[in-house]
Amino acid sequence: MNKKKRRLAIRSIILAILIAAIAYTVYVTATKDTNQLIKVGDQAPNFVLTDLDGKKHQLADYKGQGVLLNFWGTWCPPCKEEMPALNTAYDEFKNQGVQVISINIAQSDFEVRNFVDNYKLNFPMTIDKTKSVMRTYNVDQLPATFLIDQTGKIKKILTYGITEPEFIAYMESIKP
Known part of the structure; x- marks a missing residue:
């Protein structure tokens, strides 16, 4: 019992x-809370992130220019593959009104700086330490690239590794 x-x-x-x-x-x-999904045609949400050199990047400051936001991680193979292509495209378009803001997802300054040095990257490299920008943009897969036109509207969302010719064509499409 x-x-x-x-x-x-x-x-x-x-x-x-x-x-x-x-x-x-x-x-x-x-x-x-219901997260609003970001979609093509929406106004890109503003954010402020600091790059590896200590410079603040606020999306609103780039109004009038095209902006390519690239979310990535050092551990992501397609991210590694696309970085040299993005660097080349950045060099071609940086003086034509198209800016690149690269957003690393919550890795240490040391890891990101080593990655930047190894790949000899020269575009602004920020770190989303709290993943707040990643959540705002509903990024759940890396790499993720958002093309934003000079009015601040999202023109295209890409969630795969991009080649150099594709980067050039996409940056040309958001050039003011």
Whole structure:
């Protein structure tokens, strides 16, 4: 009889835990904030990030120019592959009214600086330490590139590694 009472008690506890877990999941789902999905044609959300040289980059400061936002990580193979191509395209367009803001996702300054030095990159390299910009732009896959025109509207969202000819064509499309 003692075994039956113990088994009933254990089953009751397990059932209570399952009910609590289900109730919590339903509550969280019902009360969570709904993230607005960013889509082509939307005004690009403003942000301020600091680059490796300590310079602040606020998207609103680039109004009147085309901006290519590139979200990436040092551990991401397609990100590594596209960086030299992005660097070449940046060199070609930086004096034509198209800017690049590269946004690393929450890695250390040391890791990012080593990556930049190894690849000899010369465009602004920022780090989204809190992932707030990543969340604002609904980035869930790297690399992610947003093309923003001179009015601040998103013209294209790309979630794959981009080649040099593609970067050049995309930057040409947002050139003022």
